[in-house]
Amino acid sequence: MTETHEVTEFEVGDTLELTPDAVAHGGSFVARAGGRVFFVRHTAIGETVLAKITGTGPKKRFFFADAIGVKTPSEHRREHPWPLADAGLRENPVGGMEFGHLTPQYQRELKAQVIREQLVRLGKVSENSALLKLLRVEALEPSDLGWRTRVYFNVADGKISMFRHSSSERVQVQDFPLADSRINSLQLHRLNLENIKRVDVAVSSTGQVLVSFAVVAPATPRQVADDVEKQCEQLWGNLKKQNISLVFAAERKGGRRRGERPESAVRGAGFTELTEELSVGDESLEWNVSAGGFWQIHRSAPEALTAAVAEMADLNAGETVYDLYAGTGLFTAVAAAEVGGKGRVLSVEGSPLTSANARDNFVSGRARLADSKDTVIDVVKSDVGAHLHKLVSQVQAGKSPAPDAVIMDPSREGVGKKVIESLTALAPKRIVYVACDPAALGRDTGYLREHGWELKDVQAFDMYPNTHHVETVALFAHPE
Ligand SMILES: C[S@@+](CC[C@H](N)C(=O)[O-])C[C@H]1O[C@@H](n2cnc3c(N)ncnc32)[C@H](O)[C@@H]1O
Structure with a gap:
């Protein structure tokens, strides 16, 4: 017998009462009403909210909605630390702190639920697995604010601004509570930024501050630089003494033509790279990172992630990684x-700028410790999939050493099927997967399991407090 359910027709703009019963990947919550599924933002599991429908899925099979009023609040609610991002105070709040209305501990519980759900649903890991039952998301620091060492602002009417949640509408801001206190203390909102589209600010663990301005044509970086530098000096005093550098570059639109040299201007302390440092015992490692080059954004991420990766990779002297x-x-x-002087590491990165930084960091020796002074480190600028494809035949022909362990830390899209096929052919003993998107990790876990790999360990870190994002480190190996 077929059961029939009555289905209510809903339209964008309708309001209705919803009580979510689960958290979804992406920062919304799942609720059901009138035979339909709703993905609701700015709420929590178990609370009843008045929600407004903001969008629909294909054939109106599901809907997107925003909580616009709370009828029965969750016990996990708290006052949002940033009124501009508080959905309780305004419709369409500023994005970037979409979990701010929830206590940090509850945010971490939700993130653990999302990781578990993605590993079970997409990765086909058993929900009874002890690894998943024991999984907790660890806080990196006592405070859930002031952790971002990299922030960018758009510019609207000459003033720094940020986008409203899922919108291209910009709102002028005075500060950003997730930003490191050194970034907020610059009071960038006091600058008049005519002819500037975007401002990127980065502070390093060694106390440098790099402010990068994207200049809109027909104005040129040099035309804009003197005026902005003057304003910055009035605001912050002598830039060299403050260790602040200003970089002005033309806004990049659709890439550059071959051979075209981008004009740029550098002012203040004059550096264009930041030096990042990590203490290791009595020694320290250093990396130079260009403006626009990649570095982990949470202040404590390098320490937490290197510890987790080292523990899971469990490397031995002489190994190839x-x-x-x-x-x-x-x-x-x-x-x-x-792996020390008898081992070797292959470091593959696709961005020309970031890969050039990596090469320089190892050639100069600043990112080496006494134990790695003589380690062979090959820095390759390439797409990972393309390079692994080449390596498979080289390794099989005995022209290149097979990897004992692989560490991989892709962008949000994950690694995908082809990379996993190549890795399987290369047959390392261990694969350590650092993932910033639980759904991509779930999907890739499914592919890895299809190729005979087993999930052996999983740890998670709250590297993005007050947002729905989370970092997971997972270990895969073949069954014993
Ligand atoms: C999340 S970051 C990790 C970087 C590094 N593990 C760290 O912790 O500093 C991901 C890096 O992968 C690079 N990337 C993304 N897709 C790539 C691809 N298909 N091939 C090579 N590199 C890629 C990006 O440029 C970025 O530097």
């Missing part, structure tokens, strides 16, 4: 010290 999606070489440096 691949560090894929290697950035400026954070994990390459740690792996090189573990």
Whole structure:
């Protein structure tokens, strides 16, 4: 017998009462009403809200909605730390702090639920697995604010601004509570930024501040630089003494023509790269990172992630390691010290700028410890999939050493099927997967399991407090 359910027709703009019963990947919550599924933002599991429908899925099979009023609040609610991002105070709040209305501990519980759900649903890991039952998302620091060392602002009417949640509408801002206090203390909102489209600010662990301005044509970086530098000096005093550098570059629109040299201007302290540092015992590792090059954005991420990766990779002296999606070489440096002078590390990164940073960091020796002084480190600028494809035949022909372990830390889209096929052919003993998107990790876990790999360990870190994002580190190996 077929059961029939009455289905209510809904339209964008309708309001209705909803009580979510689960958290979804992406920061919304799942609720059901009138035979339909709703993905509701700015709420929590178990609370009843008045929600307004903001969009629909294909054939109106599901709907997107925003909570616009709370009828029965969750016990996990708190006052949002940033009124501009508080959906309780305004419709269409500023984005970037979509979990701010929830206590940090509850945010971490939700993130753990999302990781578990993606690993079970897409990765086909058993929901009864002890690894998933024991999974907790660890806080990196006591405070859930002030952790971002990299922030960008758009410019609207000459003033720094940020986008409303899922919108291209910009709102002028005075500060950003997730930003490191050194960024907020610059009071960038006091600058008049005519002819500037975007401002990127980065502070390093060594106390440098790099402010990059994207200049809109027909104005040129040099035309804009003197005026902005003057304003910055009035606001912050002598830039060299303050260790602040200003970089002005033409806004990049659809890439540049071959051979075209971008005009740029540098003012203040004059550096265009930041030096990042990580203490390791009595020594320290250093990496130079260009403006626009990749570095982990949470202040404590390098320490937490290198510890988790080193523990899971469990490297031995003399081993060969691949560090894929290697950035400026954070994990390459740690792996090189573990495998020592008789080992080797292959560091593959696709961005020309970031890969050039990595090369320089290892050639100069700044990212080497005494133990890795003589380690062979090959820095390759390439797409990971394309390079692994080439390596499979080289390794099989005995022209290149097979990897004992692979570390991979892709961008949000994950690694995909082809990379996993190549890795399976290369047959490392361990694969450590650092994932910033639980859905991509879930999907890739499914592919890895299809190729005989087993999930052996999983740890998660709250590297993005007050947002729905989370970082997961997973270990895969073949069954014993
Ligand atoms: C999340 S970052 C990780 C960087 C590094 N592991 C770290 O912790 O500093 C991912 C890096 O992968 C690079 N990347 C993304 N897709 C790539 C691809 N298909 N091939 C090579 N590199 C890629 C990006 O440029 C970025 O530097």
